[in-house]
Amino acid sequence: MAVRATEAQTSVSRIRRRGPLEARLRHGREAAVHGALFLCAFVSVFTTLAIIATLLEETVGFFREVSIVDFLTDTKWTPQFKPQHFGILSLLAGTLLVAIGAAAVALPVGLLTAIFLSEYAPSWLRSVVKPVLEVLAGIPTVVLGFFALTFVSEDVIQVLFPGTKIFNAASAAIVVGIMIIPMVASLSEDAMAAVPYSLREGAYALGSTRYEVALRVVVPAALSGIVASFILAISRAIGETMIVTLAAGATPNLTWDPLQSVQTMTAYIVQVSLGDTPQGSLEFRTIFAVGMTLFLMTLAMNIASQYLLQRFREVYE
Amino acid sequence: MTVTQAGFRRRLLARKATAVGFVILAIAATGVGIAALAVLMVDLTREGIGRVSWDFINAFPSRKPEEAGIKAALWGTIWMMGLTAAFAIPIGVGAAIYLEEYAPKNWLTRVIQTNIANLAGVPSIVYGILGLTLFVRAMELGRSLLAGSLTMALLVLPIVIIASQEALRAVPGSIREAAFAVGASRWQVVSRQVVPAALPGMLTGIILALSRAIGETAPMIMIGALLFVPFTPDGPLDRFTVLPIQIFNWAARPQDEFRVNAAAGIIVLLAVLLTMNAAAIILRNRLQARSRG
Amino acid sequence: MIRERLQEIANERPVVAPAQRDAEPMSAPAAAETVAEARHLSVWYGDFQALRDVSLSVLGRRITAIIGPSGCGKSTLIRCFNRMNDLIPGFRTDGEVQFEGRNIYARGVDPVEVRRRIGMVFQKPNPFPKSISENVAFGARVNGYVGRLDEIVERALRQAALWDEVKDKLHKNALTLSGGQQQRLCIARALAIEPEVILMDEPCSALDPVATLKIEDLMRDLIRSYAIVIVTHNMQQAARVADYSAVMMMAPDRAGEMIECGLTREVFTNPTDKRTEDYITGRFG
Numbered sequence: 001m002a003v004r005a006t007e008a009q010t011s012v013s014r015i016r017r018r019g020p021l022e023a024r025l026r027h028g029r030e031a032a033v034h035g036a037l038f039l040c041a042f043v044s045v046f047t048t049l050a051i052i053a054t055l056l057e058e059t060v061g062f063f064r065e066v067s068i069v070d071f072l073t074d075t076k077w078t079p080q081f082k083p084q085h086f087g088i089l090s091l092l093a094g095t096l097l098v099a100i101g102a103a104a105v106a107l108p109v110g111l112l113t114a115i116f117l118s119e120y121a122p123s124w125l126r127s128v129v130k131p132v133l134e135v136l137a138g139i140p141t142v143v144l145g146f147f148a149l150t151f152v153s154e155d156v157i158q159v160l161f162p163g164t165k166i167f168n169a170a171s172a173a174i175v176v177g178i179m180i181i182p183m184v185a186s187l188s189e190d191a192m193a194a195v196p197y198s199l200r201e202g203a204y205a206l207g208s209t210r211y212e213v214a215l216r217v218v219v220p221a222a223l224s225g226i227v228a229s230f231i232l233a234i235s236r237a238i239g240e241t242m243i244v245t246l247a248a249g250a251t252p253n254l255t256w257d258p259l260q261s262v263q264t265m266t267a268y269i270v271q272v273s274l275g276d277t278p279q280g281s282l283e284f285r286t287i288f289a290v291g292m293t294l295f296l297m298t299l300a301m302n303i304a305s306q307y308l309l310q311r312f313r314e315v316y317e
Numbered sequence: 318m319t320v321t322q323a324g325f326r327r328r329l330l331a332r333k334a335t336a337v338g339f340v341i342l343a344i345a346a347t348g349v350g351i352a353a354l355a356v357l358m359v360d361l362t363r364e365g366i367g368r369v370s371w372d373f374i375n376a377f378p379s380r381k382p383e384e385a386g387i388k389a390a391l392w393g394t395i396w397m398m399g400l401t402a403a404f405a406i407p408i409g410v411g412a413a414i415y416l417e418e419y420a421p422k423n424w425l426t427r428v429i430q431t432n433i434a435n436l437a438g439v440p441s442i443v444y445g446i447l448g449l450t451l452f453v454r455a456m457e458l459g460r461s462l463l464a465g466s467l468t469m470a471l472l473v474l475p476i477v478i479i480a481s482q483e484a485l486r487a488v489p490g491s492i493r494e495a496a497f498a499v500g501a502s503r504w505q506v507v508s509r510q511v512v513p514a515a516l517p518g519m520l521t522g523i524i525l526a527l528s529r530a531i532g533e534t535a536p537m538i539m540i541g542a543l544l545f546v547p548f549t550p551d552g553p554l555d556r557f558t559v560l561p562i563q564i565f566n567w568a569a570r571p572q573d574e575f576r577v578n579a580a581a582g583i584i585v586l587l588a589v590l591l592t593m594n595a596a597a598i599i600l601r602n603r604l605q606a607r608s609r610g
Numbered sequence: 611m612i613r614e615r616l617q618e619i620a621n622e623r624p625v626v627a628p629a630q631r632d633a634e635p636m637s638a639p640a641a642a643e644t645v646a647e648a649r650h651l652s653v654w655y656g657d658f659q660a661l662r663d664v665s666l667s668v669l670g671r672r673i674t675a676i677i678g679p680s681g682c683g684k685s686t687l688i689r690c691f692n693r694m695n696d697l698i699p700g701f702r703t704d705g706e707v708q709f710e711g712r713n714i715y716a717r718g719v720d721p722v723e724v725r726r727r728i729g730m731v732f733q734k735p736n737p738f739p740k741s742i743s744e745n746v747a748f749g750a751r752v753n754g755y756v757g758r759l760d761e762i763v764e765r766a767l768r769q770a771a772l773w774d775e776v777k778d779k780l781h782k783n784a785l786t787l788s789g790g791q792q793q794r795l796c797i798a799r800a801l802a803i804e805p806e807v808i809l810m811d812e813p814c815s816a817l818d819p820v821a822t823l824k825i826e827d828l829m830r831d832l833i834r835s836y837a838i839v840i841v842t843h844n845m846q847q848a849a850r851v852a853d854y855s856a857v858m859m860m861a862p863d864r865a866g867e868m869i870e871c872g873l874t875r876e877v878f879t880n881p882t883d884k885r886t887e888d889y890i891t892g893r894f895g
Binding site: 026029030033034036037038039040041042043044045047048050051054055058108109110112113115116117120121129132133135136138139140141142143144145146147149150151178181182185209210211212214215232235236238239240241242245246266269270273274279287288291294295298299301302303306 | 332333335336339340342343344345346347349350351353354356357360361364407408409410411412414415416419420428429431432433434435436438439440441442443444445446447449450451454471474475478502503504525528529531532533534535538539541561564565568569576579580583586587590594
């Protein structure tokens with residue numbers, strides 16, 4: 001009996017015995033893991049700081065040589081020719097022309113798609129359509145740019161409007177619009193799904209058709225979420241590079257005519273990178289000034305969108 | 318004065334007509350997205366499928382379109398995917414684990430979360446500018462695969478983090494509680510119970526991120542991936558090119574023959590993407606089946 | 611002993627008795643006509659039978675209560691009267707629901723029309739996230755009413771005994787009202803389009819006792835102009851408020867059946883079915 005007791009004691013004590021050294025080692029290991037994981041999370045903070053620092057440093061250098069008033073008001077952008085002009089307006093116009101055109105395509109189509117998926121489509125149809133839209137969202141933009149140049153521009157725009165040059169804002173705008181349709185549809189549908197079913201029931205019980213329930217109750221109730229998705233999609237359109245580089249054109253052009261060729265801010269940055277502009281020169285610094293403008297615009301829109309989404313979530317969760 | 322007007326029946330017909338018209342409109346809109354994808358696929362196949370051949374895959378770019386191939390670009394893409402994964406996966410998953418399992422609910426954590434959401438919306442070309450300044454010049458890595466993949470890793474990091482966080486959040490709290498209750502340390506709970514349970518969801522996010530990485534062109538242009546590369550990379554410090562750049566190069570040329578090459582290159586790129594995503598779905602299903610026992 | 615207990619329940623009166631109550635006797639009221647009637651109604655959701663051969667008459671200017679233990683199909687039955695169950699996939703019926711001389715489940719009958727004539731108030735108040743007046747006016751707008759909406763809004767809010775409380779803040783968001791006020795707003799919303807029948811699916815179960823009594827008083831007021839059907843799991847409420855009671859039970863295969871129907875006083879004091887007696891005395895359910 002006594003032997004067995006000692007045996008039991010020994011095995012238990014083998015499990016239990018943790019000396020102070022082991023405990024300290026384990027504590028140290030835990031702390032090290034915690035620290036390493038925190039550093040991983042901090043990489044994201046570091047990225048933002050690095051982006052801001054990079055852009056800021058060179059932009060400040062840029063504005064030592066170019067007045068900010070000129071930058072914002074001059075209508076000509078010719079950093080690579082003499083006389084040099086540094087007015088962002090023509091690049092900005094190109095970007096906005098494409099973005100607004102894309103929005104004109106994607107916002108109605110995306111919202112209608114979302115309404116259809118959310119309020120009308122049976123679940124088997126949703127499970128077919130949603131993956132298709134996801135595939136569309138996953139197509140690399142260089143592929144879409146090729147499509148814009150070869151199909152949309154040649155076989156659509158030039159057929160509808162003969163005499164249009166191969167590079168035009170319209171073909172780029174249409175394809176950028178197609179690119180962001182899945183984003184608008186998916187985010188708007190999420191917003192509508194968050195509206196409680198009891199609201200729809202109340203409307204049906206008053207003798208509404210499905211169309212009236214969708215448009216007069218659900219969409220207004222989901223509105224801030226829907227608008228947030230719109231803003232996010234336009235921000236994406238503004239930051240788009242490859243489609244506009246391939247299809248919209250390579251010369252800055254201050255116009256609202258979509259059939260003309262324009263250059264966007266993003267396409268300009270690509271153009272300079274591909275060229276032989278010496279690094280450190282003023283012409284090269286224009287990349288950073290334009291990049292900073294682009295960054296600030298998309299940042300403002302993303303923050304606005306997130307704010308709206310936060311307010312929307314507070315109501316329904 | 319009352320609502321029961323005589324014209325109710327007539328108005329009801331008008332309302333129903335509107336309702337039907339709207340459904341047709343909504344279906345047409347949904348069709349636009351699907352049709353666009355279909356047209357894209359058909360057009361691409363028509364243009365490029367003839368050109369896709371083993372020769373095409375195994376040849377280097379050339380000034381003569383009929384001799385040009387994507388060997389360098391394909392190898393460059395594979396290298397870059399591997400290196401990007403090597404950087405983005407540990408850091409991204411680590412950050413997600415920290416935010417979901419370790420971080421206190423204070424202002425700093427909220428700042429980090431908001432920051433990550435914002436980073437997801439930064440245009441890719443801005444990442445290119447960052448990569449050029451930080452990796453190519455400041456860290457003097459030159460226009461190398463290493464600089465390119467570090468840049469790409471930063472670009473896809475938000476995607477990995479957000480998807481991994483969602484996967485971790487979906488793991489029921491009871492699993493954590495049970496593990497803590499038997500005296501496991503936090504890291505043991507996380508590494509032995511939570512992460513394995515979240516693995517299928519994380520995998521989805523990782524594949525999404527890598528799909529994005531191999532399709533991005535703009536940052537690679539800024540890094541200085543070459544447009545004409547007659548060799549495959551030997552190591553991370555070599556110069557390189559990737560499939561999207563090669564496609565861009567061909568697509569930007571006016572000659573028809575290069576157009577065919579671009580279409581063929583696109584088909585190869587999409588095939589690679591399709592394979593990756595299919596492999597991911599299979600792997601995820603297998604993991605899910607295994608975890609359900 | 612049981613009989614005394616039943617008598618007690620049937621005789622329970624609310625603390626605040628509205629004037630109307632004393633003026634109208636509970637038995638044999640003047641000219642009550644059937645405005646809607648379920649005849650041998652059976653209902654399935656997919657393969658599951660929810661109701662079996664249920665018949666119920668809804669009388670004008672009276673309150674009919676549907677009572678019974680949970681899960682016996684009371685909500686399913688009441689929702690058959692305005693075809694709300696159509697929204698659930700897999701729903702099918704056998705039998706009829708007669709309203710204004712027609713079977714509302716006949717081919718060619720539009721549920722939208724039915725719902726305008728038979729209104730509904732739900733268990734949990736569900737005002738739209740719009741202003742108070744927009745909530746009330748919604749039904750009128752949607753049904754294409756042409757005329758002065760603010761008159762409709764005021765009339766409906768007065769009928770729902772809410773006008774005095776909200777007349778100064780009609781443009782405020784409906785979600786700022788209390789639970790009881792929101793429910794009266796939903797009643798006003800249903801009244802605004804002047805239905806014939808008002809269906810109420812456990813309208814007070816999400817409300818506190820004070821709000822509940824206000825709504826019960828409102829119901830006794832409303833039957834001057836409307837027929838009301840109320841589902842309730844609260845027997846005291848049925849005894850307080852309803853002229854007629856219909857008792858439902860769940861059969862062994864979980865289908866709902868109507869086992870007893872008649873004047874509330876009779877059902878509570880002289881039930882013909884043993885199951886009714888068991889339910890009312892609280893033996894189960």
